[in-house]
Amino acid sequence: MINRLLIVLTAVAALAGTAAAVEKTPFVIGYLEIEGDPRYAPPRAYAGIDVRPRHRPVDGAALSIRESKIIGRALGLTFSLDRVSADTADGLSREMDRLQDQRGVDFFIVDGASDVLTSLADHAADRDMLLFNISEPDDRLRSDACAANLMHVIPSRAMLADAMAQFLVASRWKNILVLKGEFPADTALAQAFQASAKKYGLKVVDKRDFVLGNDPREREKNNIALLTAGVDYDAVFIADSLGQVGRYVPYQTALPRPVVGSEGLVAGAWNWAWERHGAPQLNQRFERRMGRRMEDRDWAAWAAVKAIVEAVARTGGSDFSQTAAYLKGPDMILDGYKGAAMSFRSWDNQLRQPLLIHTSNAVIERAPLEGFLHSTQYMDTLGYDAPENRCRF
């Protein structure tokens, strides 16, 4: 408590602009991750072929901290990241308390799956803490399992599916064959897409399961040509969260049709090939510092830190409730290098944002696509809009 009071006082002194020589006050943001998080585990890849990158998105947060230096100069603050890990959500809860008590940390970026996020949000419920989800697209976190203190920077599955549905409608590819893998995440993806298809008037002509393997008794489930035969469609939507099967689908379909979803044309939060709205600068900065390309989760971690810095810059940052209220509120403008002023939806804490529909090396479209209208905010055509909201804080 004394610690926190001190910080508040010095921040006020610095803001009052006593002198350029005022010592800078630290502003620490927590960064939490699970040790051995299965989402980053080595792939079940044959012959060591790694088809999905599994980089920890902390690099995005670190870049954002770097970018905050000059804003800090003006505010008399030094932003920094305290990265901690634990092997369970309970362990992370204890780390959160420790960070708050010892370093005055109120804002936490969490790289965790649904269960971790839910558990941490529960733990933080009666404390002055705000959490940021940067890697979990689970739709339940934005509906029945939502939490008032959990902000979602990464887009939800519903948003990604809506973006793809808009693209398919705009392309007049209205009859869709859905292929689905065996994992719960695949089912969730397929469900999200079917909901979007209904919302935008696409027709799912059939939904078929695939399995990875060569069992002759499951030939029709592991042979792409057979799996895609016997019905007509304009495009194939593949729900393959691991990316092990999807990569064999393009060019092997029974009919010459485009493949979208987890493979081929993909909707995402970010892409290294996006060349508008200042994106090349961000991508080049990231690549130069981190030696790799910026991915969706990196972008979300970067944007989460940027949102916190922005709210602190606008409010002074010394009062948690005030800063959190600004961050969640209608005056918040987050510049995510996607050409739109982003802010958090009041009904489910999801960051409203444009999404990028891309191939392996080009961004084909930015959603919401032109022509998809909304009575107040075009970006709210993606994902759960207020009228269909099921989140109750």
Next chain:
Amino acid sequence: MKGLVTWVLLMLVITPAEAASGLVYVTNEKSSDITVLDSKTFEVLRSFDTCRRPRGVHFSHDRSEFYVGCADDDQIAIYETATGALIGRILNIEEPETFDLSPDGKLLYVSNEEDATVSIVDIEARRVIGDVETGEEPEGVLFTADGKTVYVASEAANMVHVIDTETVEVVADILVDTRPRRFALTLDETELWVSAELAGIVDIIDTASNKIIGDITFLPTGFRKEQVTPVDLLITKDGTTAYVALGRANHVAVVDVASRKIVEYILVGKRPWGLALNADETMLWVANGLSDDITIIDTESLKAIISVPVGKVPYGILIDDQ
């Protein structure tokens, strides 16, 4: 004798006008070339290749040369205004975007988008002689008339930095609205106008206190707030009128400076950014980045006269008619 003096004076007045080539140069960021147009007929005369990703352009002090910043080649190329001939290069400037010339014509302050610095370039020596740390992605650069102060906008940090050119130090950081891009100073330089692209407004800063004292919100009919993304802005020589390019709202706003009221919205091409006025300010040239053309506006009737296709993603415009 008196006749001779009159003749000399007359020559002084006339010569610059005669020296003007009547050419308009447009930098095309994506096709890495410059389109040359006739300032009177609006015809495209030719185009020529430049260094890669040419963006900011500026005349030299006597207008006999002009400078082009090439972001992807880390250099500023120098061209002869009368002919468009390449006559020099200033190398090793990290990703130059926009820049401004000191009033004495000796220095360029160049924003280095990738480096979060502003480089100071000695034009005669053809090299960088210093730099100043800014926020990420510095963009607009503007000198005051006395050359003592330079303003730099930092896009990513939402800040305007005030640089004292004597000490070459930042003397103030002003927090402004989201994604500040370009500047204009009012005639008496008491107000600095800065476009905030993502906030969709122009912030007005009092140059004495370095505080925001007002803003102007734009909203052409049929557009939403989030589609209004102002970038370039100009104030006329008499200080009465401002023009603001509204980006994705595909319009240029005409603003009465004194009352800060919007007089008119003029429909142009897609995503207008760059603006330039001709010498007598009867024509406003607008670079439309996403429709790859230039729109020319008659400032009397406030109507677009013509749009002319140029290269890919036109960025900056220079008009040599004075």
